[in-house]
Amino acid sequence: MSDISGLGRRKLLAGAAGLGLAASLPILRARAADAPTINIAYFVETKPTAIAKAKGWFEQESGAKINWIEVGSGAQINAGVVGGSIDIGIGIGSSPSASGISQGIPYKVIGLLDNIGPAEELTVRASAHIKTPADFKGKKIATPFGSTSHFRLIGFLKTNNLSLSDVTVLDLPPDQIVAAWKRGDIDGAYVWSPAKAEILADGGEVYETYKELDEKGYVIADLIVARNAFATAHSDAVVGILKAYGKALTYWQTNPDDAAAIVGQATGVTAAVAAANMKEYDFVPQKEQLTAAWLGTPGHPGAFAEQLHHTAEFLVGQKSIRRALKLPAYQKGIDTSYLEKAVA
């Protein structure tokens, strides 16, 4: 139902604006004034979200004005939601989300952006001949602390019985990782593209960790979160945001060339680079997100809540957060009702 009314309202508004009738129709005017402004935090990244942003689908589908806030880390989204200045965060990683839910940040996971898979991976200097975990001893590996990559790197060290005194782990943001790599200061990095692509183009090679880590429960994903107070007050707009992303996903699957060109333009890389980056991510279709393997459905939480729970327990061990909650708290931290409406 809300789907139909949402569509009708958009058409009415568009028609009214086009004919210049808004001022003469009090009901419409009132509705236009109701249109919320959504403060959306986003990352500049090569993902289908850039298509929906460039084409104005987020505004169209939500019927709202959007104030775009570029962020550099999930921690900024967490802080912004606590302060009430961010309503929706697109692309926040599973580790900052797990830490946010554990700390009682008033937001819920409303959808999945992507399963990161091999898109974030350990890269090492080819000349260093790093072939086995033991070869990492005495090496310097950089990663942005607090990120999903950091979570995976620490997971890799843990599962291979390497300690932080065996391997020097350095905290660097992606651009500085590239600078340090080019200077030869680091032997490897756990990071995402474009930094990862630049390293690979400059004497780096992939040291595959993701398959083993995914099996051992170190799954990492990027998520969409919505601030509770905003989502309950403007549920239609939240559904619209998810619909816009669904539309962009379909566009990437059906028009990959056009999609790559748009994403490349939005992020300042060539279409070829954008396409290569996007092919590394597993953009789980929204209907599949609603299955037991991922988010589940309202009342039937999926397996992803366990990932968040595991991530939170790991973060406690890292002294990053004070305490982890029990599994049901992470199941409640995921609200699939908006996604269910968006795909209906």
Add this chain to the structure above:
Amino acid sequence: MSFLRRRPWIVTLASIATVIAAWAIATYTGAVSDLLLPTPDELWDGAADLVLNGYKGYSLGAHIGLSLLRVGLGFGLGTIIGTLLGLGMGVSRKLDALAAPYIEFLRPLPQLAYLVLLIIWFGIGETPKIVLLFLAALPVSAVAARDGVRQVSPQRILAARSLGASPWQIFCHVVLPSALGEIFIGARLSIGIVYATLIAAEMIAGSSGIGWLILDAGRFLRSDYVIAGILIIAAMGIALDRGLLFAQRRIVHWAGK
């Protein structure tokens, strides 16, 4: 009220007690979420945990020690070289004309502006951190030493010269002692600036130092560690400033008399 006027520390204590009481009421009643502000006992637990277990690979002492080492090296080198340069600039107009443009360029420059350049030039080890602090200390002490030399009264120099003092003797016995007051004022200014730059310096590929601790804890909204770190960094700052003040009173004991 004369009771209070003679005992200002009572006012100080009352002020601190009021703030702590307001803090306790705001957090225990839940009026302020513990994400924004920890309760006093959470802060206590956080601070105790830092003291007992350290933070992410280093003990608290190591974090403090590494920060002090960086500050010490950056400030020490910056102040010594800056002061020598400034003394030279004060004595020689030529050297002043030569060095002044760089000093004046560097002095108002926010350190964060050239942070990435330092990483590209000096890598990610200790060098860029110390260079950053060095560059923060250098111009302040150079300007202070130069102005100190310039303020020496010409009569004193003339008097010494008429008594047959050599230029070197004049510099050592007249100019330097007169400029010491200004040099110390410059040093205290520069330790403040160096200290303020510490967090920026420890943003470079850090995993140690009290500045990095605060930044890293902030990423996870660990307000207990953040506030404990701020209290430690503040105490360290006060101690450094008092240390300099003590040295100044010992060395330039005649100043202000």
